[in-house]
């Protein structure tokens with residue numbers, strides 16, 4: 001897939017991976033609809049993109065279902081079509097199941113699962129009408145593994161694989177594609193914004209993220225995978241091999257995971 005002249009909607013474009021993907025997609029010639037809740041940060045992403053005047057920003061909360069229609073309508077009014085949606089907006093988790101309020105678990109699912117699937121429902125009829133389009137789903141290595149203090153986050157990402165791999169199978173006779181992009185640790189604001197068991201934000205940068213791959217390097221690799229319409233891509237440091245190791249030696253991974261991540 002050549003991204004030049006493609007119309008791309010990126011959710012969660014105000015920071016981290018979404019911002020990195022916006023810069024890289026613009027560099028490759030795409031025209032962007034950038035959405036998130038924080039207006040200033042979103043505008044800063046747009047301003048940093050090549051051909052910044054070509055792109056649009058809209059304030060949008062992925063848990064506000066009627067808002068998806070408004071964004072889609074704005075895309076069609078402005079450019080007449082959408083070629084790719086990058087489902088990226090998400091929140092992390094810091095807390096054991098024992099200390100996590102079930103309302104917080106529901107909130108994580110609202111953002112990380114329904115915040116993807118409900119947008120997919122909005123976009124799908126348009127892709128079907130054109131028999132063209134691409135779903136870029138930002139999942140996680142945690143979409144294939146689960147660790148202590150991240151159980152609901154991992155569940156939300158596992159659920160994305162169930163939904164979008166089913167969608168890919170349903171679309172097998174069309175020209176519409178689905179790519180599951182699974183980052184390992186990437187240096188973004190995710191740990192700051194992660195929710196604790198009480199619902200408060202963690203508000204600190206974890207060591208794992210501090211020393212991780214930059215969002216710029218991640219975005220270059222992710223866009224390369226999207227251009228090849230890869231079904232699945234694991235991108236990050238050595239942790240990206242976790243799911244393969246789990247296939248080869250599940251008992252070893254069951255032993256390792258509680259030892260690797262025990263603190264916040």
Ligand SMILES: NC(=O)c1ccc[n+]([C@@H]2O[C@H](COP(=O)([O-])OP(=O)(O)OC[C@H]3O[C@@H](n4cnc5c(N)ncnc54)[C@H](OP(=O)(O)O)[C@@H]3O)[C@@H](O)[C@H]2O)c1
Pocket residue numbers: 011012013014015016017018035036037038039041060061062063088089090091092111138139140141182183184185186187188189190191193209
């Ligand atoms: N960084 C990593 O190590 C890593 C690893 C695996 C997967 N991921 C995934 O990558 C994606 C992006 O995370 P990130 O690392 O870039 O973290 P980040 O820097 O915290 O960015 C999260 C983005 O999601 C947006 N967002 C959060 N809640 C939202 C809501 N209700 N409505 C609309 N937008 C919302 C935020 O924008 P506003 O606050 O402005 O709304 C922000 O732009 C997430 O799905 C995450 O699970 C990250």
